[in-house]
Amino acid sequence: MEVPPDPAQVERLATLLQGHAVTQLLASAARFRIPDLLAEDALPVAGISARTGIPVSALNRYLPALEGLGIVRCEPDGTYRVTPLGRLLRSDTGSLHGQALMAGDEYYGAWQELDHCLLTGESAFHARHGRGLWEMAAGKPDLAAGFARTMRWNSARALSDVLALYDFTAARLVVDLGAGDATLLCGVLARYPKARGLAVEQGSMAAHAAATVREAGLDQRCAVQTGDIRRAVPSGGNVYLLKSVIHNWPDAAAVDILRTVRDAMPAGSQLLLVEKAHDSADPQAALRDLTMMVLFAGQDRTPAEYHALLIRAGFTPSAPRLGSSGMCLIAATADSVGHRDAARPMPNTGEPPR
Template sequence: MPSPGQLQEPTDHSSADALLQMITGFWTSQAVLVAAKLGIADLLKDGPKPCAELARSAGVRPQALYRLLRALASVGVFREEEEGCFGLTPLGARLQTGVPGSLRAFTLFQEYQYRAWEAVLHSLRTEETTFDKVQGQPLFPYLAAHPAVAAVFNEGMTNLTAQVAAAVVAAYDFAQFGTLVDVGGGAGILLTRILKANPALRGVLFDVPHVAENAKSRMAEAGLSDRCAIAAGDFFQAVPPRGDAYLLKWIIHDWDDERAITILKHCHSAMTERGKLLVIEAVLPPGNAPFFHKWLDLTMLVVTGGRERTEGEYRALYEAAGFRLTRIIPTASEMSVIEGVRA
């Protein structure tokens, strides 16, 4: 028997096919990105259209666009209905702007993550991020200085958080609290969903000034301005005081242990006596099974300098910040609610 590392004259090509798909994965990713940039899915919202018409609207060459859409149709993103005419599929529909379940903004942000990933070898050698090398600044200061990119990032986060919000709301009893502080709450999609499902609960959304400002109008649109305060600041300095629970979704994974512990310590000193800490993250499972956050972990390595963590790593973080991890509540998504109280 040959060992797995020994190649025999191949008779079964499935391992080559599987590897080739991975090797060329960025072809697909870039094709989806450019289709999203051109707004092709939005142009198709009322039904299939000839490629020539799509090309005119998008300002590109019809033959080249045909080749792009034919390739994307081969992986189910669009569908060629009759010769030269393309329509939406369930996958393509998610590239529309602002529809429920949209992933368009998150797709557009891949332009920035892609550039950081290109330099991943630097992170392997140094454990430093690459985003700042490529863009000249770390991610969050870069977003503060580039409002158009920040709008894409915030909407991209909203895209992804919207996918898991119902699962989080269903998994945890938020009605036990008077006031819930969402630390780094972004545009407020999760807090909005939690407040809507728990009518007696009051919220505080906390984020950096430009993000908090944007959340204000979102809360007003959701009719929640009277139950949700918006606070701006820096969680490395302090977080809003007197919350009964502090929720941090996709915050701790952005940072290395030292910075994550600083944020958690600020929550510790801000919360009411019986306050709870609710970190919402994906807890990395042991073993080789596919898990989206194993890949997001590498994106954290290159983009923010953070990491995804195992249960043991979360326990250690909690302990270092003065918390006791009480429960890990799984949700119907990869996210879990990692509950803690003061030790």
């Protein structure tokens, strides 16, 4: 005789299956900038309708759903106010605004191709959209802006770990490869005023990096260079940074990138590989790893696995160092610097500071 299902388990699974609805509820809040509207004062439903174009009848059904998620709160007088959680979705200061936009659009479609990804190991993002994230961002300013905003949040969280794990006192020129919006590099330069910086990013992201450098007042000490680090890396630095880049790639491509970096590095320079360490004891680790597979056909790795990749690429890596947030930093020197002249020059958006 079949045992009837546990009602609590049924309810739990039914809730999990609503994940798609929750994603779109949050994405719509970000798209209509509802947390922005409610940032200063509570508004009546009619006021929210006037500013978003959403009919009152629809808002009367939508806003209670956002309240159920803890994004807004309905006051006794019927007005709505954004909560501390909802403030994270603000377009001006919210750290997860860009991620919400991507989760509800490009990422959402990519996850619909999960079966293809599991069967082939190929990027589900590419299968869905016909091109990779970087290529799509080049033609979609909103996507590039959302991704840059997400990278700023991630880099800001990692900065304290990087500064705690490595002493940049001897750094003369820090070259940040795949710098995102340059938040990490600017944070390093702010702590070490004698160091100069060079942020290297692809065209769609380089403008965001340049904007961050200007905002930080570091124009005289930091340049932004446009280029694809899979093909060429600038020489001349004595510290090279690769943060959250290698996990975007499967092993063979990751080793190729690392070799390109090694060939460009002058004698005596160091590479700092910074990645979130995969920890099977972390309940979110498997989902983060699968996300890399879906988006890029990449993977998260353990510190030992990153260490092994560096050795395969011709580096002599130090023992991995772990930060309080789970970031892993490995400092590595090149076994051979004889190939560094093979790196091809890349076009500049600005000359590196002298």
